Amino acid sequence: MILYGSKAVHIKSEQSKTSTCPSCETQGSLILSVFRRHVHVFWIPLFPIGKKGMSQCQHCKNVLKTREMPAPIRKEYEILKNSAKGPAWQFVGLGMLIVLIIWGSYADSQNKKLALEYIASPMDGDIYEYKIETGNYSTLKVTAVSKDSVFVAPNEYEISKKSRIYKINKPQNYSKLSYGISKNRLKEMYSSGEILDINR
Ligand SMILES: [Zn+2]
Known part of the structure; x- marks a missing residue:
């Protein structure tokens, strides 16, 4: 071929x-x-x-x-x-490549815009994707939101590829124990790249 x-x-x-x-x-x-x-x-x-x-x-x-x-x-x-x-x-x-690049960067900017909205107003059930120091990836699930803080349950599993995070995002994988993160700290975690993406 x-x-x-x-x-x-x-x-x-x-x-x-x-x-x-x-x-x-x-x-x-x-x-x-x-x-x-x-x-x-x-x-x-x-x-x-x-x-x-x-x-x-x-x-x-x-x-x-x-x-x-x-x-x-x-x-x-x-x-x-x-x-x-x-x-x-x-x-x-x-021409097709140029259209794809423009479309890709538009989709990317829309995704970032949404993530910023999600970080600014967290909701129960939001999933935060983040990178662990070992180089693997895992998630946090928002379980409660108060005036200043967000409570998250950590995923007890991790995975080596970012594109496969969805595989470990199952309800039974999340810890029964949640901990609090201040909303300011959460914004920092997103702007510093610690939190990679947010799914709602
Ligand atoms: Zn001739």
């Missing part, structure tokens, strides 16, 4: 009226062609990576790569190349 690679797309051809074929010396028999290459991933074009070209004689079928072209033909090819525009679809992948 091909995951990535590059592909050349034909974008322009023109018959040269003045140049002479170096092989059969017929005048006006050369067709100059320009191709634009693009990088693709999973068959989706990402972005163009430059142009390449060739000429073919209609009379003797001789093909010349750009580096094989005599100076006058090369010059004519360069003019054609500079006037040849490639199709916009060769940028489709790049």
Whole structure:
């Protein structure tokens, strides 16, 4: 299976009226062609990576790569190349990436906004995800909220991957004993990154 690679797309051809074929010396028999290459991933074009070209004689079928072209033909090819525009679809992948990045950063900022709201007004049942000194992750569950403090029951389990925290977030995993954290301390714990995320 091909995951990535590059592909050349034909974008322009023109018959040269003045140049002479170096092989059969017929005048006006050369067709100059320009191709634009693009990088693709999973068959989706990402972005163009430059142009390449060739000429073919209609009379003797001789093909010349750009580096094989005599100076006058090369010059004519360069003019054609500079006037040849490639199709916009060769940028489709790049466009998709930009949209994904913008969407991702928007979703991230919305998530942070919600977390700040949850920290400012805690509710019973809120789950705080945090990192333990051992490098593992665990959770705290809010069991009660008073004027200045939040009471949390610690999860008796921990897990090594942040993305798997949901696996240990089960009612029976939480300690029967809760302890209090001041609301100010809670805000500090979130702003310092001790609390990673809040789920409600
Ligand atoms: Zn020829």
